[in-house]
Amino acid sequence: MKSRIRPSGRYEGLIIGVLFLCAVVSVLTTAGIIITLLRETIGFFREVSILEFITETRWTPLFDPKHFGILPLITGTLMITAGAALVALPVGTATALYLSEYASDGVRRLLKPLLEVLAGIPTVVYGYFALTLVTPAIRSLFPETNIFNAAGAAIVVGIMIIPMVSSLSEDAMTAVPRSLREAAFALGATRREVSTGVVLPAALSGISASYILAVSRAIGETMIVTLAAGATPRLTLNPLESIQTMTAYIVQVSLGDTPFGSIEYRTLFAVGMGLFTLTFTLNIAGALITRRYREVYQ
Amino acid sequence: MSSTSNQVLGADGLNLWYGTHHVLKGITLGITRHRVTALIGPSGCGKSSFLRCFNRMNELIPESRVEGRIHFNGRDINDPEVDATEVRHRIGMVFQKPNPFPKSIFDNVAFGPRVNGYRGDLGELVETSLRRAALWDEVHDRLGQSALALSGGQQQRLCIARALAVEPEVLLMDEPCSALDPASTAKIEDLIGELKERYSIIIVTHNMQQAARVSDQTAFLLEGEIVEYGRTGGIFTRPEDPRTEDYITGRFG
Amino acid sequence: MKRRARREKDRIFKLFLVLALLAGVAALLLLLEEVLRKGLPWLDFRFLTSFPSRFPEQAGIKSALAGTLWLLGLTAMFAIPVGVGAAVYLQEFAGRNRPTAFLQLNISNLAGVPSIVYGILGLAVFVRALALGRSVLAGALTMSLLVLPIIIVAAQEAMRAVPGSLRDAAFALGATRWQAVRRVVLPAALPGILTGIILALSRAIGETAPLIMIGALTFVPFVPAGPLDAFTVLPIQIFNWTSRPREEFRLIAAAGIIVLLGVLLTMNAGAVWLRNRYQRRSES
Numbered sequence: 001m002k003s004r005i006r007p008s009g010r011y012e013g014l015i016i017g018v019l020f021l022c023a024v025v026s027v028l029t030t031a032g033i034i035i036t037l038l039r040e041t042i043g044f045f046r047e048v049s050i051l052e053f054i055t056e057t058r059w060t061p062l063f064d065p066k067h068f069g070i071l072p073l074i075t076g077t078l079m080i081t082a083g084a085a086l087v088a089l090p091v092g093t094a095t096a097l098y099l100s101e102y103a104s105d106g107v108r109r110l111l112k113p114l115l116e117v118l119a120g121i122p123t124v125v126y127g128y129f130a131l132t133l134v135t136p137a138i139r140s141l142f143p144e145t146n147i148f149n150a151a152g153a154a155i156v157v158g159i160m161i162i163p164m165v166s167s168l169s170e171d172a173m174t175a176v177p178r179s180l181r182e183a184a185f186a187l188g189a190t191r192r193e194v195s196t197g198v199v200l201p202a203a204l205s206g207i208s209a210s211y212i213l214a215v216s217r218a219i220g221e222t223m224i225v226t227l228a229a230g231a232t233p234r235l236t237l238n239p240l241e242s243i244q245t246m247t248a249y250i251v252q253v254s255l256g257d258t259p260f261g262s263i264e265y266r267t268l269f270a271v272g273m274g275l276f277t278l279t280f281t282l283n284i285a286g287a288l289i290t291r292r293y294r295e296v297y298q
Numbered sequence: 299m300s301s302t303s304n305q306v307l308g309a310d311g312l313n314l315w316y317g318t319h320h321v322l323k324g325i326t327l328g329i330t331r332h333r334v335t336a337l338i339g340p341s342g343c344g345k346s347s348f349l350r351c352f353n354r355m356n357e358l359i360p361e362s363r364v365e366g367r368i369h370f371n372g373r374d375i376n377d378p379e380v381d382a383t384e385v386r387h388r389i390g391m392v393f394q395k396p397n398p399f400p401k402s403i404f405d406n407v408a409f410g411p412r413v414n415g416y417r418g419d420l421g422e423l424v425e426t427s428l429r430r431a432a433l434w435d436e437v438h439d440r441l442g443q444s445a446l447a448l449s450g451g452q453q454q455r456l457c458i459a460r461a462l463a464v465e466p467e468v469l470l471m472d473e474p475c476s477a478l479d480p481a482s483t484a485k486i487e488d489l490i491g492e493l494k495e496r497y498s499i500i501i502v503t504h505n506m507q508q509a510a511r512v513s514d515q516t517a518f519l520l521e522g523e524i525v526e527y528g529r530t531g532g533i534f535t536r537p538e539d540p541r542t543e544d545y546i547t548g549r550f551g
Numbered sequence: 552m553k554r555r556a557r558r559e560k561d562r563i564f565k566l567f568l569v570l571a572l573l574a575g576v577a578a579l580l581l582l583l584e585e586v587l588r589k590g591l592p593w594l595d596f597r598f599l600t601s602f603p604s605r606f607p608e609q610a611g612i613k614s615a616l617a618g619t620l621w622l623l624g625l626t627a628m629f630a631i632p633v634g635v636g637a638a639v640y641l642q643e644f645a646g647r648n649r650p651t652a653f654l655q656l657n658i659s660n661l662a663g664v665p666s667i668v669y670g671i672l673g674l675a676v677f678v679r680a681l682a683l684g685r686s687v688l689a690g691a692l693t694m695s696l697l698v699l700p701i702i703i704v705a706a707q708e709a710m711r712a713v714p715g716s717l718r719d720a721a722f723a724l725g726a727t728r729w730q731a732v733r734r735v736v737l738p739a740a741l742p743g744i745l746t747g748i749i750l751a752l753s754r755a756i757g758e759t760a761p762l763i764m765i766g767a768l769t770f771v772p773f774v775p776a777g778p779l780d781a782f783t784v785l786p787i788q789i790f791n792w793t794s795r796p797r798e799e800f801r802l803i804a805a806a807g808i809i810v811l812l813g814v815l816l817t818m819n820a821g822a823v824w825l826r827n828r829y830q831r832r833s834e835s
Binding site for chain 2: 646647714716717718719720721722723724725726727730734735738739
Binding site: 123126222 | 557558560561564565567568569571572574575576578579581582585586589632633634635636637639640641644645654656657658659660661663664665666667668669670671672674675676679696699700703727728729750753757758759760763764766786789790793794801804805808811812815819
């Protein structure tokens with residue numbers, strides 16, 4: 001068979017090489033994040049002991065006397081996350097269940113775009129919402145509430161992650177084979193019994209993956225907490241007080257004029273490292289669970 | 299079986315694995331030029347996989363492995379120096395379900411010539427191919443329309459025209475009528491009769507009446523092995539192997 | 552049997568689901584109502600064409616709007632080719648092996664990295680190491696990395712939805728892998744890829760935190776003239792106005808939000824329009 005010149009096939013190898021490089025960018029991004037965070041974090045821990053970092057209860061790197069205890073930022077972050085989960089997990093799950101088991105096609109066609117709109121709203125807009133609408137409402141119920149408080153921010157972070165919970169959970173629920181539902185209906189089960197007795201358990205791993213990913217998203221959320229939760233790192237569990245999260249602290253530092261290479265500058269990377277580690281672990285867990293349930297039904 | 303000018307394609311000790319599954323077990327078979335050869339056998343016997351060996355389509359399936367030789371005009375197409383795309387350009391294929399591209403009728407037929415760097419009158423080639431596939435009269439006034447607007451039978455003839463446009467010597471047909479209604483099937487069967495003037499055709503079919511109607515030679519495959527191979531008339535009237543007789547009389551499969 | 556009690560339970564359960572659903576929708580409506588009521592009176596031609604100011608009645612979003620458009624254009628320029636290229640590689644060329652699985656896991660994980668972490672990366676790599684400074688180019692590069700996973704995942708999904716039979720047809724006609732991708736798979740997947748791109752770019756122009764990190768300024772009384780100029784964007788302007796205690800600034804923040812949501816809505820409507828157009832063309 002004679003070999004002919006193939007004008008359009010000549011550069012195949014070159015093209016594949018370029019495409020491969022595109023895919024490598026994503027690896028470089030991850031490597032870049034880890035190296036950047038690690039380098040400055042190591043610099044940070046040359047000056048501050050790890051013991052102080054995790055046991056000290058005050059976080060005041062920006063003024064004297066400096067204290068470097070990350071606990072207040074962690075409790076602040078956890079309070080926001082817990083509050084957001086309290087809002088988003090039940091509402092998101094119920095929404096998913098309604099969309100997958102109850103809604104007619106018409107209703108679904110109307111509601112899903114609305115949820116997509118909710119998911120597409122920029123976080124700074126949610127921050128505005130927390131500050132101008134939700135916090136005043138809380139203050140009218142609890143007058144002692146600070147203008148900046150964990151509760152308002154947490155509720156709005158929760159609203160923000162509802163679409164994430166509902167769409168991922170709904171995916172998991174629609175992946176449940178119809179035959180399972182039909183088997184239950186044929187035994188005389190009502191729609192509620194099918195929903196809670198068949199669909200929810202069968203979709204459980206997918207739903208829990210959606211919870212994990214949504215929680216990770218809440219931990220990393222920045223603008224809502226920067227605008228509405230305050231900038232006072234404080235070891236408290238009172239949601240009506242002003243607090244500070246890890247993300248909000250990072251914003252606070254970068255808004256100021258912190259000199260490059262100073263210890264204040266390095267706190268930014270140390271806190272960033274903590275944030276990255278936390279969300280990274282959750283994301284990997286979520287991805288593994290999602291993959292497992294996909295394997296079950298596909 | 300040696301390579302003679304009368305033999306266009308031949309398999310020689312052909313083995314095929316998908317992962318650990320041994321699909322084809324040492325097949326040796328010669329395909330005669332300008333004849334229609336039918337591959338029959340129960341589903342899962344390996345007849346479609348065998349067909350895909352002739353244009354190296356199996357190597358697109360991960361974990362597939364081929365051993366043995368496929369001669370095409372005396373040369374082994376599995377030779378590492380042979381370019382798979384060149385093989386596929388000389389040996390065309392039509393699939394079970396019509397699979398036109400979501401493009402215009404013209405662009406569908408012109409696809410092969412374009413990727414192979416054809417430097418001639420594309421319009422003329424498209425017309426010739428459509429005429430040979432007996433589709434020209436139905437579509438000549440709407441070549442710019444999407445191929446997806448055609449009926450199933452027309453789509454399949456378009457896929458045949460598309461395969462003819464690269465000017466192959468051999469046409470592989472993998473159950474080309476299994477997704478079509480009886481009227482469209484009859485048209486394609488007539489077409490096969492005309493096409494063998496110019497092309498050598500290998501057709502996989504699960505429909506024994508079809509094999510008897512369109513083919514000159516028939517090979518009966520069972521569990522990855524050739525049970526019987528010979529003139530179609532002989533196979534269907536006086537099968538030598540009892541398993542062949544069982545199959546064509548409908549006792550299994 | 553207690554059939555009535557059972558039916559009652561069913562009704563209450565359904566009511567609970569509907570209420571939960573309405574909570575989300577109500578939040579959306581409340582938000583829109585608040586923003587429109589406060590912001591609309593401030594939204595006029597002068598607001599769109601004025602630079603920021605210490606006086607709310609004179610302040611506008613000219614520089615923020617220009618910065619957002621700069622960011623949008625540059626991000627599209629970087630992120631679209633790299634994102635689609637990576638998706639093509641992963642979906643059509645990469646073997647089904649461990650390195651590919653690792654790449655895939657890496658991408659899905661990157662999609663979940665908090666945006667502010669991308670800001671830290673941008674600050675260290677683009678602003679400092681590559682010495683691009685607090686420029687719109689540094690911002691766009693940071694945003695490109697941030698939206699890359701979105702484009703890759705969407706493009707891969709769109710290509711996965713292209714039937715394998717079309718690839719087989721192309722190969723059987725002697726097409727190389729790249730020819731099959733360029734002439735068959737990519738055109739067929741185009742609507743899905745475009746939708747993903749628009750989604751990604753919407754994300755890019757709505758982000759605030761990473762741009763604060765790389766030092767986009769909050770007070771920019773000029774329009775960037777080149778990619779190395781300092782800049783601000785709509786979300787940062789909104790952030791700045793919202794975080795001021797004076798009530799009037801909150802009002803113009805609302806006006807800015809209306810503009811931002813308007814831009815996003817237009818982009819999404821564009822995505823729907825494109826999708827419909829291509830679907831019609833490939834079906835007719």
